[in-house]
Amino acid sequence: MSTGLTPKGTQDVTSPLIPDDDGVVTLSFLLLPDYGMVSLMSAIEPLRIANRLAGRELYRWQCLSEDGQAVVASNGMALQHHLPLCDIPAPRNLFVNASFQPERHTAPDTLNWLRKLRRRGSLLGALDTGCYPLARAGLLKGREVTMHWEAAPVFQALYPDVRVSAELYEIDRGLITCAGGTAATDLMLHLIEQHAGPGLCARICDQTIRSAARPPSERQCQSLAQQHRIHHPRLRRVLELMEHHLEMPLAPETLAHRAHISLRQLERLCRRYLNASPSHYYLGLRLERARQLLRESDLSIAAVASACGFSTASHFCHCYRRRFGLTPGAQRREAA
Incomplete structure (x- = not known):
């Protein structure tokens, strides 16, 4: 019975993976502090099972850290065996695995190491928020990537020259990015x-x-309509428009027009299903995005206001305080 395996010592021409000289593919995972262990295990287990079912070694894997010391994951656990970057000068297939606060965990030497790998033609990848060090190294300009949905707004604000998709994974010319979690x-x-x-x-x-x-x-995650269990097609369309126009919010009249309903009908639907007016609900979405940016980025308050559709910082601060009971500046100090 055929297993669909490629003959030993060869590689499918459609695969972006780069084999070792013996034909086996080695995947290296650079672990950054607070990385998501679920992403790492979700990536490794299919490789292990593939070897067992094939009856031979198709894939190898190894975990790297910047200094060879154990890296504590976001769940407080750490694996026992890590290799320092200096011992693996040129891995052919490297995935950066990060999760919380990735921008604070990459040393300049590591960024230089990533740049060297790109120049040598290595396949580079990222799990969860692993795109951050690749972007800091200048390796993602003009490219399309994906990452965990929660991190995407902050990343897009920090790196506007990188296109961020909502896909589970993206494969783009020697670059593989993944949303993390079980998407790995x-x-x-x-x-x-x-x-x-x-x-x-x-x-x-x-x-x-x-x-x-x-x-x-x-x-990657439930839409607003799914979260609210809304099945009305017109209101689902309105929520989709709101979700995709937080930086440049649309007027209620525009929302109604694009959903092919009257403004009065839009008001009635929002009151019935969301217990709020369209404007009030829309404002809440933008302020929630602002709170995320304040907590997870170093963007100025003015930049956060602009990224969330507020024309002035003063108006943003007023709305934010009414919503959350503290100013944006106090929110940032609390997060710090």
Whole structure:
């Protein structure tokens, strides 16, 4: 019975993975403090299962840290064995694994190391918020990436020259980015299918109690309509418009026009399903985004106000205080 495996010592031409000289693919994971362990395990387990089902070594993996010391994950746990970057000068397939506060955890020497890898033609990847060090190293300008949905607004504000998608994973010319979490399994299943064939990928899905790998276009999180359990098609359209126009908010009349309803009908729908006027609900979305930016970025208060659709910082501060009971400046000091 065929397993769909590529013959030993060869590589599927559609796969972006770069094999070692012996034909085995080694994936290296650079772990940054507070990284998401769920992302790491979700990436490694399909590789382990692939080797077992194939009856031979198709994939190797190794965990790296900047100094070779154990790195504590966001769950407070740490793996025992890490290799220092100086011992692995040129990994061919590297994934940066980060989660909380990634911009605070990358040394200048590591950024230079990432730049050298790009010049040498290594495949670079990122799990969860691993795009941050790649962006700081100047390796993502003009590229399209994805990351965990919660981190995307702050990243986009800090790096406007990088396109951020909502995909589960993106594969773009020697660059692979993934939203993290269990989406890392979907990414690895896709890479295994390209490299070793669909037969092996299907058997891995059986082993992990999955019907199939999710396509990259599947949503990372629930939409506003799903959160509120709203099925009215016109109001769903309005919430979608609000969600995608926080920086340049649309007037209620524009929302109603694009949803093909009257302004009065829009008001009635929002009162019925959201218990708020369209303007009040929309303002709440923008202020929640502002709070996230204040907590997780170093953007100035004026820049946060602009990124959330406020024409002046004073108006932003007034609305913010009414909503949360403290000023944006106090919010930032509290977060610090």
